[in-house]
Amino acid sequence: DARVTQTPRHKVTEMGQEVTMRCQPILGHNTVFWYRQTMMQGLELLAYFRNRAPLDDSGMPKDRFSAEMPDATLATLKIQPSEPRDSAVYFCASGQIMRTVRGHNEQFFGPGTRLTVL
Amino acid sequence: TQLLEQSPQFLSIQEGENLTVYCNSSSVFSSLQWYRQEPGEGPVLLVTVVTGGEVKKLKRLTFQFGDARKDSSLHITAAQPGDTGLYLCAGVHSGGSNYKLTFGKGTLLTVNP
Numbered sequence: 001d002a003r004v005t006q007t008p009r010h011k012v013t014e015m016g017q018e019v020t021m022r023c024q025p026i027l028g029h030n031t032v033f034w035y036r037q038t039m040m041q042g043l044e045l046l047a048y049f050r051n052r053a054p055l056d057d058s059g060m061p062k063d064r065f066s067a068e069m070p071d072a073t074l075a076t077l078k079i080q081p082s083e084p085r086d087s088a089v090y091f092c093a094s095g096q097i098m099r100t101v102r103g104h105n106e107q108f109f110g111p112g113t114r115l116t117v118l
Numbered sequence: 119t120q121l122l123e124q125s126p127q128f129l130s131i132q133e134g135e136n137l138t139v140y141c142n143s144s145s146v147f148s149s150l151q152w153y154r155q156e157p158g159e160g161p162v163l164l165v166t167v168v169t170g171g172e173v174k175k176l177k178r179l180t181f182q183f184g185d186a187r188k189d190s191s192l193h194i195t196a197a198q199p200g201d202t203g204l205y206l207c208a209g210v211h212s213g214g215s216n217y218k219l220t221f222g223k224g225t226l227l228t229v230n231p
Binding site: 043091100103 | 206224
């Protein structure tokens with residue numbers, strides 16, 4: 001049963017510390033997404049990769065967030081330095097997305113990393 | 119900003135009741151999806167609709183895409199406690215990329231036994 005996995009599931013840290021979140025997408029999927037979910041804003045797209053190449057990171061605060069995909073089995077989202085306003089649940093999702101076929105864009109979400117920055 | 123507005127924001131009903139939740143926008147979407155999210159988990163896709171006026175059924179759930187592809191509804195018949203969760207609609211804007219889903223903020227449904 002193929003699933004997206006994320007680690008850690010929970011992270012509590014102090015303001016100013018570096019936070020790294022990891023994701024293992026479903027093998028064979030060509031696109032990996034990072035989202036952030038808060039009560040106020042809902043689900044927001046931060047960045048996504050196609051075939052490991054970054055396509056769009058316009059949803060991320062550039063000065064402190066970075067996303068990478070060092071290989072096909074690992075995507076990372078790093079926050080340095082972290083701030084209390086970064087507290088949220090961060091989701092990774094993957095999918096076999098066909099750019100021009102309407103509706104061919106199912107995303108499979110991981111269980112999320114709940115981040116609390118004190 | 120092209121938004122998806124979901125209503126109601128919260129809904130608490132008794133087992134066996136019927137309900138409808140809505141997803142509205144002023145923008146046209148090339149496709150729209152409904153996800154359900156349970157506590158501590160990520161969203162799980164329920165359905166994708168692509169044609170204006172399209173109706174899809176998934177057991178007791180009926181999904182409809184508006185004729186103009188600007189809105190959608192989800193109707194649940196005889197709700198059960200297992201239907202409890204956050205229901206999210208998400209769309210790809212007409213002319214937009216399949217990579218970029220815009221999510222609504224969701225309807226939090228509680229079905230009481």
